[in-house]
Amino acid sequence: MNRRNTLLFKILLFLFILNSISLFLYFLTHSSNSSRSNTNLNNQIPLLRSQQQQQSHHHSLKPWPILPSYLPWTDAEDSKANAITRSCEGYFGNGFTRRVQVLHGPGWFRCWYSETLRSSVCEGGRVRMVPDRIRMAKGGEALVDVMGRGEDEELPAFQNGAFEVDGGNGVGAVEGKTLVDREFLDRYLPAGGIQRHTMRDLISKIRVVREKDFACDEWFEEPTLLVTRFEYANLFHTITDWYSAYVSSRVTGLPNRPHVVFVDGHCELLAVEQTQLEETWKALFSSVRYAKNFTGTVCFRHAILSPLGYETAMFKGLTEEVNCDGASAQELWQNPDNHKTARISEFGEMIRAAFGLPLNAYHSTKPVSGHNVLFVRREDYLAHPRHRGKVESRLSNEAEVFESLKSWVSNYNGCKINLVNGLFAHMSMKEQVRAIQDASVIIGAHGAGLTHIVSALPKTVILEIISSQFRRPHFAYIARWKGLEYHAINLAGSHADPGTVINELANIMKSLGC
Known part of the structure; x- marks a missing residue:
């Protein structure tokens, strides 16, 4: 019995010592791994921070919007x-x-x-x-x-x-x-x-x-x-x-x-x-x-x-x-024509889409709210370090012309006309593009502001007032490439007869059924 107890004691003691050694080795190994893990993590932190800083300059790319005038571009690999x-x-x-x-x-x-x-x-x-x-x-x-x-x-x-x-x-x-x-x-x-x-x-x-x-x-x-x-x-x-x-x-x-x-x-x-x-x-x-x-x-x-x-x-x-004329993408899809293009219209829609403006907008024959006639104004502004803040006078009596149009519109017996004072100098770019989109008729003296007509809707009518010193075809061409109806009043100098502008606008409004 004593021998048995002594043997049992020795076995228990051996197991205790073995277990103690195992526990010691486990904690020693765990502590070492933990230390190595922390060391590795500390070594990786600068790399991770570097990667985060490097990536912080990149953003998710914006998707292309769905454009009504879009036509597939030729595969350049072909x-x-x-x-x-x-x-x-x-x-x-x-x-x-x-x-x-x-x-x-x-x-x-x-x-x-x-x-x-x-x-x-x-x-x-x-x-x-x-x-x-x-x-x-x-x-x-x-x-x-x-x-x-x-x-x-x-x-x-x-x-x-x-x-x-x-x-x-x-x-x-x-x-x-x-x-x-x-x-x-x-x-x-x-x-x-x-x-x-x-x-x-x-x-x-x-x-x-x-x-x-x-x-x-x-x-x-x-x-x-x-x-x-x-x-x-x-x-x-x-x-x-x-x-x-x-x-x-x-x-x-x-x-x-x-x-x-x-x-x-x-x-x-x-x-x-x-x-x-x-x-x-x-x-x-x-x-x-x-x-x-x-x-x-x-x-x-x-x-x-x-x-x-x-x-x-x-x-x-x-x-x-x-020598190109504007046409709808649907027309060119059905009947390709090397003398016609829808690309400027596609690009104009891209600009409107970029500002979140509707692409399904169109000018009805007689809108309930009335036809918007946008008069694009020219103002003094500082544009770049070498600019003196003065624009060239291309319509010397612009204010007089606008006030005459304002008076005529208020007494017009046809449909309702909303004369919009296009003071682009006080409008965000989105507001400028929206004004162009909402206009049935766009009037303005020859100047860069008229380039906005690339974003005009298909049935918009353009009336450009051109002084004798600026007989350039910029906007007549853009209107043609978009398929827009275009009219011009060519001045002998830089002074426009308000009555001539009113008569031209009156004829345009009649053509719109107004």
């Missing part, structure tokens, strides 16, 4: 699409079909050339921007802080390597090698009549670098448009930039609206008093930033270089014949 060259589709951007592949590899670069517009939409992957190698003002400053600054300070001057492409580690990635040569530039990016072709200059300075040298402080994972603006404070020229950026997005088949980076040093621009044209850039695209606002190198997973606004049909049409 080489047979060159049949549209010199057609209206070609003039309005659906003709960038000749693909020129420049670089393959980890990074890539190619251009889509348009025979019609004689320009290219170029794009690349794993493209690095080095802001320190771009000489220009920072951009985005308040206008009052940079008054008197010269334009040369705001337009970019690129050093070699201002932009670089990852060429991998093959034989093609020679240190300092430029991406393209002079022959390529002359063939696919001709300067034409543009004195300072910044897109051509940018591409001429792109270098191919080895993959091991391709380090980035910040990444843009989503497609990004690189845009250089010239006459950025003028609505007409800004709309050509918007249109070029929109076309570039469609040509390259972007599934969503891209980011925009301004490769220029222009200040925060005011199109009119208290109204920013940047408001529309931000509405049209997913985000907007300035190249010089980055603190280090910036890399783009997919960068698209938008052609200059000077190379759109809206600008080229001022010096060469763009």
